[in-house]
Amino acid sequence: MAIGHIFPATRLVTYPGPGIGACAFYLLAVLGMYILGISAYFHDSAACLLKDDHIIAAVQEERFTRKKNDDSFPEQSIKYCLREAGITLKDVGYVVFYEKPFLKFERLLETYFAFAPDGFVSFLKAMPVWITEKLFLKRNLRKALKNIDAEWNNELLFTTHHQSHAASAFYPSPFNDAVILTADGVGEWSTTSVAIGNKNDIKFVKEIRFPSSIGLLYSAFTYYLGFKVNVDEYKVMGLAPYGKPVYVDVILNNLIDLKDDGSFWLDMQYFNYCTGLTMTSSRFHELFGSKPRVQQQEITQFHMDIACSIQAVAEQVMLKIATALYKEYKLENLCMAGGVALNCVANGRILKESGFKNIWIQPAAGDAGGALGAAYAVYYQYLGNSRDETAHDKMQNALLGPHYNTADIKQQLISNGIAFKEPAPDDYYKTIARYIADGKVVGYFKGRMEFGPRALGARSIIADPRNADMQSILNQKIKFRESFRPFAPAILEEYAADFFETDVPSPYMLVVADVKPNCRLPLSNQDEQRSGFEKLKIVRSVIPAVTHVNNSARLQTVNKTLHPDFYNLINAFYELTNYPLLINTSFNRMDEPIVNTPVEALACFNQTGMDVLVLEDLIITKSSS
Structure with missing residues (x-):
């Protein structure tokens, strides 16, 4: 069969063995046994801590270094996870890396030989890094981990790239059996793979290999x-x-x-x-x-x-x-x-x-999530722990990162002479909802930071979806990004079907749904003839700021039980306006990571056209607000 077609997965192997990948770290605590999963040196570094199949913490390294998609060794992420768990690295029994470098090196060499003499310049650029660093990843990982804790000396394991992706998709899911589909650029050899998940086991059945991807x-x-x-x-x-x-x-x-x-x-x-x-x-x-x-x-x-x-x-x-x-x-x-x-x-x-x-x-579907999958693979497949079906997934709305308390933030603001308001608890959400309904753009910093690429109501910029000018305002004055970029709605789960053609929850903003016809507005003949970016001028629905030019929206549904804080805010806006949804976009400017700390949130607020900043229970406004 031609290279690239699906065929039985003969090369998918299990650990132990050496590996390499994109930066992410996960800690997993299992009946007193902690497991640290790692994905590093390609795209996006992070760390996560689980205990008895419960994720304690997860964070990407970019949120600390402020380098978007940082691929460096995620030392700060590991340290955060350890602090969150109240442990040291020596308490971690297993460390697992999400990729196998020797298999990847094999693919690299075979590719260069297959295309020789083409690619000689690329070969010369790649080989020094592999020979000096990547082929000795196991040694380098041990050295980096011992720099964090000199007493750590436990087992280091490796999964394959798609094994970690598949585990990240199946094990945190609410399903006891499922088809698992992984598709990305390339791991070691696999670019698309199919596996069958059943309880605590994953079996690979098909794959497409590099270079077809x-x-x-x-x-x-x-x-x-x-x-x-x-x-x-x-x-x-x-x-x-x-x-x-x-x-x-x-x-x-x-x-x-x-x-x-x-x-x-x-x-x-x-x-x-x-x-x-x-x-x-x-x-x-x-x-x-x-x-x-x-x-x-x-x-x-x-x-x-x-x-x-x-x-x-x-x-x-x-x-x-x-x-x-x-x-x-x-x-x-x-x-x-x-x-x-x-x-x-x-x-x-x-x-x-x-x-x-x-x-x-998987909300962290990229390589950061692969590290989480590597840790889960050790827990379920390597250690053989049983797995039960659950009513909800295990990702906790991806709210797994650092958090800050109001008292510390208040002290910082007072020390720096920054004025703020502290509404009574009964008026907190109502106050923010009024600002939004009045056309203000609000930076919302509350609770634990999201893990993965989406802001889901903890490090979010929020605004009124009814405002036809708001897409342009957010792109030009807040995000400083391309005008064509759409914005997502966050809607109370029970009202999603009233506005969008959907009948399933979408808590992670990973599915597009069309705006319902009864919420759309008729187009004039002139509007019908518009093309290209002229389409941005068309008011298409009663929620124009979150309606893309093809009448679609990337939907986030917000559940009252699973995400109570963000639910209460949207509900306050609903009670005020009769619209149970808000614009939700990530709290950052273009080409910057999502903000992590109150200081970063305040800097972004001051450097953009945001009108209001919410820092936990405190509210800061600009003079014009």
């Missing part, structure tokens, strides 16, 4: 459109609705050979990521009649159409895979992880069209 295909177009690979793929998804899918056939007839079961093969003459220093080749550029867009170059209708086309192809691939898996295995539940699982538009289609009754997606 739906994640790398999407990243190639991210590069071609002038965005950052492994960072800005979501911009491509947001740009897609402004275009038309005019290049779908070009992609399907030239770049990818897609089969009915979703298996595929990429024609590598159009790509340069195997051996080069870019994602696309000159043949790719000739096919589409243009060189890659330079980052600051104007985005034209051509770029919008390219984005729309690759998004349509990605949806088609993922939907074909999911539909075929449902027909083959006849299970009701699907779990997903890997970077492609963050494509919430594709997820929405899978939910509606694949046949699966229930879908659960």
